[in-house]
Amino acid sequence: MIFIDNEGHTNPKLNLALEEYALRHFDTSTDYLLFYINEPSIIIGRNQNTLEEINQEYIDDNNIHVVRRVSGGGAVYHDLGNLNFSFITNHDGKRISNFKKFTAPVIRVLNNMGVSAELKGRNDILVNEKKISGTAQFSTGKRMISHGTLLFDTDMSEVTKALQVKMSKIESKGHKSVRSRVANISDFxxxxxxxxxxxxxxLVGLYEASEPFETYKLTEAEWQAVHRLKAEKYDLWDWNFGRSPKFNIQRNKRFSVGEIDLRIFVEKGHIxxxxxxxxxxxxxxxSDIESLxxxxxxDKVEITKALKNLSVTEYFGNLEKTEFLNLIYGND
Known part of the structure; x- marks a missing residue:
């Protein structure tokens, strides 16, 4: 495995561009590990509606970055007290959604440091039932990212102020607040x-479980390409916020795979x-489903026909097609 040196950059748009560039352009015959720390920012999951996840007024007043990542999952708050790790590997069909495989070495190192960490739920690392890390994945089909946060010394008051917690999450999980369920590793x-x-x-602990690491420094040409990707994607409002669609039907439900929120505009009986x-x-x-x-x-019969050959699990994880169809048409 090769460790990628991000040279101390803390701009989240640049770090996410570096991560994606490494995924798409670095040698596919080896695995990579990347660490990065971001300035105060909210990192939005690929499929989220940004404006409904953030406290816009607070973010504007405090100059907090808002950036969308390529992986799914929920919105997370980053600051200089949060360490992000990213494993970049081949996608062999067994690794996607296998969060245990990629969190295990991190958990082992934390345990060796005296922090009783364990993987719980879909993708969270907890200590004493408090979340210290969330993880997510993204695959190009050939290569994949498995990345996560490690709350080391984050300002927890900022987490609550910058993120809007949806009522569906509070009702379904019984959380009183974001602050009550997260903790810093430094506390333990x-x-x-x-x-x-x-x-x-x-880093030393992760070395011990693998072949000797080597550190890779990007060339000037590679950094130029990373900055270009940042400018062409991660700097853009369209990528980070996107447009809010017009809709006259909203269907929202929390499943074991996460929350699914549909905005549907029906004109003259057609979507x-x-x-x-x-x-x-x-x-x-x-977007495949949206286009279809x-x-x-x-009409439920017509929608069922249109999605006949669609594998719902490819898009949402372990979700039955009937559950998704019922959500679309309202029979739940």
Whole structure:
């Protein structure tokens, strides 16, 4: 495995561009590990409706970055007290949605540091029932990213202020607030250490479970390409916010795979516009489904026909097609 040196950059748009560039352009015969720390920012899941996840006024007043990532899942808050890790590997069909495989070495190192971490739920690392890390994945079909956050010394008051917690999440999980269910790793360490020391200990611990690492520094031409990707994608309002679609039907439900939120515009009995939001994980883009249903009569039989050959699990994870059809048409 090769460790990628991000040279201390803390701009989240640049770090996400670096991560995607490495995924798409680095040598496919080897695995990579990337660490990065971001300035105060909200990182939005690929399928989320940004404006409904953030406290816009607070973000504007405090100059907090808002950036969409390529992977699914929910919105997370980053600051200089949060360490992000990213494994870039081949996609062999067994690794996608296998969060245990990629969190296991991180959990092992945390345990060796005296932090009783464990993987729980879909994709979270918890200590004493409090979340210290969330993970997500993205696949190009050949290569994949498995990345996550590690809350080391994050300002928890900012998490609550910057993120809007949807009522559906509060009702379905019984959370009183975001603050009540997250914690910093530093809270569980017997001896205080700096972020830099924590990062180094984590890296050394990950070395021990693999072949010797080597550190890779990007060439000037590669950094130019990363900056170009940042400018052409991660700097753009269309990528980070996108347009909010017009709709006259909203269907929203939380499943075991996550929340699915449908915005459907029906004109003259046919679906003229459809947008699928949510914090689910899937291998394929939901834009496939959106395109398939444009022009289809808003009728369960016709919708079922249009989706006959569609594998719902490819887009949402372990979800039955009947559950999705019922959500679209309202029979739940």
């Amino acid at each position: 360490l017997k001896t205080p250490i700096s972020m830099e020391a924590f990062k180094n200990q984590l 003229s516009e459809l947008k699928i939001f949510g914090d689910f994980f899937g291998r394929k883009p939901v 249903l444009i022009g289809v009569p808003y």
